[in-house]
Every structure is written in structure tokens, then in C-alpha cells.
Amino acid sequence: MPPKTWHSLPEYQALRAMMECGTTSEAANRLGLSQSAVSRSIASLEARTGRILFERDGRMLRPTNEAAQLNMRLDALFEALEKLEGPPELEQETLQIIAPPTYAHRYLVHHIASFLKANPHFFVGLEVASSDMVIRGILDERFDLGFLGVELPRDGVRLTPFRTSHAVCAMPHGHVLADQQIIHPEDLHGQALIALSPRHARRAELEKVLLACQSEPRVVAEVSTSFAAVDLAREGLGLSIVNPFPVVHYRAQDVVFRPFASQIRYSTYYVTPKRRATTAIARAFLQHLQLRTARDPFSEKA
Template sequence: MAAKTWHSLPEYQALRALMECGTTSEAANRLGLSQSAISRSIASLEARTGRILFERDGRLLRPTNEAAQLNLRLDALFDALEKLDHPTELEQETLQIIAPPTYAHRYLVHHIAGFLKANPHFYVGLEVAASDMVARGILDERYDLGFLGVELPRDGIKLTPFRTSNAVCVMPHGHPLADHAIIHPEDLDGQNLIALSRRHARRAELEKVLQACRSAPNVVAEVSTSFAAVDLAREGLGLSIVNPFPVVHYRAEDVVFRPFASQIRYSTYYVTPKHRPTTAIARAFVQHLQLHTAKDTFSQKA
């Protein structure tokens, strides 16, 4: 006779909390348990399934592929439990998103439309705000999912890398530097430059690169978003150094993008509350983005 299969909800809860929190102390805090209780549940689950689910990396526990696959299969279980706890919310699942203009106005609007067409029973709200307000909105748990192009480490929020890219130089067609395969900092000397405003950390980073090679471009305008910089370049005002994601998806035919020889790198992050589980609809939207974000020359999956 085959051995009877049994399941332990506390083990599955410990797995999910540890997957999302990264440390036993934070997982224990979320579930209202002791760290030893979390460790025992994970050890029991590993013994029962015969799989290694976490590997230690300093203070963090890195989930293995087996843990990720098991956690994915548990979505249906936790969704069912959520509906039992909130029977009046069965009619419509809601996702509240907050993001800066660079991500919201084109990239997210496009993918939200596709997501809702594929899932007409869902509802999505989108708030456009500055980066610091994105972090604050997630920290206050007024939104389920946020997006950031800068790292703003704060207690209570979790940043998960989504895309990475190197800086690019963008310029109008016919610009004297457009025939260069790679733009070097010294090439910008004397060129009209559309710069990000000084409140951006990336502005100081670029100035440091230019000062190191004594390159002195002529700043003709300051803007607060990459899209504004690219659109001014398209109008022939000058060139700019920007994060290519996601602007290259929407302006590749209008301007010239060239790699910028520097150590300036960018990351795009998903932002979620750290002390409560990511909702099923938020996970579904993230998966939609991962599947449907088009490939480009200048950015990669994190």
C-alpha cells in the first residue's frame, strides 16, 4: 500500500513567509512565531518532500528552484484561504499600483491594458507619483505594487530587481556623434547636453564621470524624467545620458541610442510591502510583465 500523503499548512505558511522575507526573523515576525518554529517547519518540509528548499547566504536564506516551484504551486491554496476569509471580495480582485512617470505613462499603461484584456474580472488602479512617494505609498500599505528606477532602501518595503541596463547616450538623427558605435565621456566635451535635474542622484554620478576626464558639455536644459530628455533630444536640442529602459521601447525609431562608456548602471525594481504577503493579483501582474516585456538591445532581465 502506498504511503499516505499528508500536508501541513504551518509548513507551507513558513515557506511562503521565508520566500518573501528572506530571513527567519522577519518571517517569524510576519507569522507571529519564533525563529525556531520557522526553522523547524522548514526542516520538516524539507524532510517530508526530500528536497533542499533553502541555501544559507550569510544572514539570508536563498530559495532553491525547488522552493520557488513549490511556492508557485501553493498559490491556489492560499488564494482559496483568502477567499474563505473574505467572502464578500469574491466578485472582483483589485490591484493598486504606484509608479513614477517614466514607467507609468507608457510602459505600465500598455501592459495594464493587456493584463486586463486577458483578465477582465480584475480591476487595476494606477497612481503616478515621484519615487519617494512610491516608497511611502508601499510603506503605508496603500498600494500593492510599486516600481522604482532607483534604490531607496527603507524598512518595511522590499525591492526586487526586474531589469538592469547600462547608461546610453541618446541624440537626434544626424547628430555629429550619431555615427559613433560607442560614446565616451570625452566625446561630450562642448556638446549641448540635456541633463536630469540636480535632485536626481544620477546627475551627480554623470558629473563625476565627466569631471574625471575633464569633459565639459554645455547644459542647455534640465528635466525630471528620461522620456522628457529623449523627447527634447528628438527636437534637436542636444543629447542626453539616460536609462534606456523602458524609453528605448517607445523611441527607438525617433532618435539614436548608443552605449555610453561608463560604469553607470541602472536597475528597475518591483516594490512590495515587506511585512505582508504579496497578493495573488500582484504576482500575476508581475508574471505578465516578465512574459510580455519585449526584448531590447540595452536592458536585460535581472
């Protein structure tokens, strides 16, 4: 049965110091030992390994190929010791977010940037998708956090209200209705309207309000997001009834926003998997949003 092998860190330290310093005296100074202690460690290592590690050349000790090879193999050991004694490494935490374009392209991008600047050891992935895909991504647990502007309850996901708002009318500066402080449904009669696409639940809700007042605006364009509607209004195409959050934060100087007198209400939800706890990094990001989201006259914290 072969003899049991053992290792001596002081011997390895003496070898490495000799390889780097070149002389026994300099190696001893580096290690805080006497020259005789370094010599004994080298002699012990040679005896234990059965290898000649240094050859005398006059007054100098010249390392052999066996010493160089052993020293190279010791790199991993000393790198591990440096990590063990050094400051702890921060494990990079990852947050995967999925959201529709209205929330992703401006609002979330802005706050993700400030969140990562404040927490450089974090990593955030952002997927832009339809509301249905937001639910599916959270159900499949491919994402930690989602955002929605419509209520789509499903088993397996948790919808938590984040922001609430009232409908507003967005119109270009100089519009005939821009001087009114409140826009009523009947005021839209005959006006050019940029409407949300028919697949939007809010489109049917607005049509119901207009029908009750026998108000018939002229639909000149249909779009799928509030930002697109407001941007078309800014171009002078007409007016639009939209959820002011978060578009008002980015278009308040370019477009006139007025309250729309109706019962149309909006909620922004953050979505998390119901089968597991919300991750610490997701909670940190949500707190970041709550603290950094600017106030506006049309929305408020839920």
C-alpha cells in the same frame, strides 16, 4: 406562545407557477407535476397562511391581492436560489499600483491594458507619483505594488530587482556623434547636453564621470524624467545620458541610442510591503510583465 412558523418550497413554487402561467394545467406542466399536486400545494399554503390566494371565476382561478403581495415577497427567495444553482460569481480582484511617470505613462499603461483584456474580472488602479511617494505609499500599504528606477531602501518595504541596464547616449538623427558605435565621456566635451535635474542621484554620477575625463558639455536644459530628456533630444536640442529602459521601447525609431562607455548602471525595482505577502494578482501582473516586455539591446531581466 405563538406557533412555530415553517416554510414549504414546493408550495411557493406552485404559487409562483400559478401566478406566471394562469392555469393549474400549465403550472403543473412547468413544474413537472400533476394538476392535483399543484392544487394540493395551493390549498396547503392557503391553510397555513390563513389567506385566500385564488378565487374561482367560472373555470378560471383569479389571484387575490394577498397572492400578488406574497408572490412579490418571494422574488428575493427565488433570486437567491438562481444564484445558488447558477455558475459561481467571480469576485473582482483589485491591484493598486504606484509608479513614477517614466514607468507609469507608457510602459505600465500599455501592459495594464493587455493584462485587463486577458483578465476582465480584475481591476487595476494606477497612481503616478514621485519615487519618495512610491515608498511612502507601499509603507502605508495603500498600494500592492510599486515601481522604482532608483534604490531607496526603507524598513517595511521589499525592493526586488526587475530589470537592469547600462547608460546610453540619446541623440537626434544626424547628430555629429550619431555615426559612432560607442559614445565616450570625452566625446561630450562642448556638446549641448540635456541633463537630469540636480536632485537626481544620476546627475551627480554623470558629473563625476565627466570630471574624471575633464569633459565639459554645455547643459542647455534640465528635466526630471528620461522620457523628457529623450523627447528634447528628438527635437534637436542636444543629447542626453539616460537609462534606456523603458524609453528605448518607445523612441527607438525617433532617436539614435548608443552605449555610453561608463560604469553607470541602472536597475528597475518592483516594490512590495514587507509585512504581508505579495498578493496573487500582483504576482500575476509581474509575470505578465516578464512575459510581455520586449527585448532590447540595452537592458535585460534582473
